[in-house]
Amino acid sequence: MKLGVLCSGGDSPGMNAAIRGAVLRGVDVHGFEMVGFMDGWRGFHEDDWIQLDRLAVRGLSPLGGVILGTSRVAPFTGRRGDEIDLTEFRERFASYGLDGLLLIGGNGTQNVAGMLSEAGIPVIGLPKTIDNDLAGTDYTFGFDTAVSIAAEAIDRLRTTGESHRRCMVLEVMGRDAGWIALHAGMAGGAQVMLLPEYPETLEQVCDWVTSVRDRGRSSLVVVAEGFRLVGVDRAVTREGLDGFGRPRLGGIAEVLAPLIEEVAGVETRATVLGHVQRGGSPTAFDRVLAARTGTAAADAALNGEWGALAALRGDRIEMVPFAEITDRLKEVPEERYAAARLNFG
């Protein structure tokens, strides 16, 4: 069996460990041939790939980023719902002599995996993303690392914030889901966590900040990049588009900070954590999750279990059909937000 591996979307700590897991099981145990396409679909389109064997994955487990590179280059022209012409795609797939593809990616990538699978191309998905917004799996690898980095940022902002009696606003990533903000906020004891799924009014946010000030403390507000105040219909974006042509999210902390300062009367500073939360070595949890995912994906290929995501369900990696996850975003459930909100302020 010959398998192609590629990564798509933003990078996520643990991608190297996943590739290593898949190769150690696929090549060393099952005797597959495996190749890795460079920079996602770019390498697939341009015949740019490397052989994946034991030597190629040596020492990869603790390494951040991903040796193959990743990108938001499209696999074919058109989006889900359009009439897609896969002639060129099929020709390429055949020219490499592939029996199947392992696609390492988030919700966008797994939507593509579902489309390919519906068209009869053998695909297995490996769920990565710091956003943790992929339906069908309990956690995606990279999320735990991002949360740890954001929680450390909160700890550090808190000491300088307390020294100056300031309100500190930390913006974290997550796109349209508030998982990083919620978990980092809980870990760091933030007084306010603002999530894309649950808009709040400026008055409410300022009430929380003043109640913290009134009991002699300084507020730590963690805000997800996709958060909107009540009545605002679009998240704050930066200039330029991402590789898929979408507006780049970011900047809400810089919008909120002066508003909080003005309305609550508390000196406020904004910090945007940015790509730091995607960089560096994965946590042990992410390394183990990624390695187990890679191993399960190689086993699934051996067993012909195509068209499915190697998902974490409880403590097991299970194959979940793409049809169950396509076009579904895993948002923070209302009860999780409501439980945290009870202690805001």
Ligand SMILES: Nc1ncnc2c1ncn2[C@@H]1O[C@H](COP(=O)(O)OP(=O)(O)OP(=O)(O)O)[C@@H](O)[C@H]1O
């Ligand atoms: N609905 C879609 N139709 C066709 N192609 C898509 C679709 N969604 C995503 N893609 C392709 O898959 C790529 C990866 O998707 P996306 O950029 O959303 O990242 P992701 O896999 O969700 O990972 P992450 O969110 O961690 O960055 C896109 O850049 C685009 O080329």
Ligand SMILES: O=P(O)(O)OC[C@H]1O[C@](O)(CO)[C@@H](O)[C@@H]1O
């Ligand atoms: O790498 P880029 O294009 O700046 O993308 C940033 C986006 O990617 C993610 O890190 C992962 O989807 C989001 O949290 C963020 O909005």
Ligand SMILES: [Mg+2]
């Ligand atoms: Mg995504």
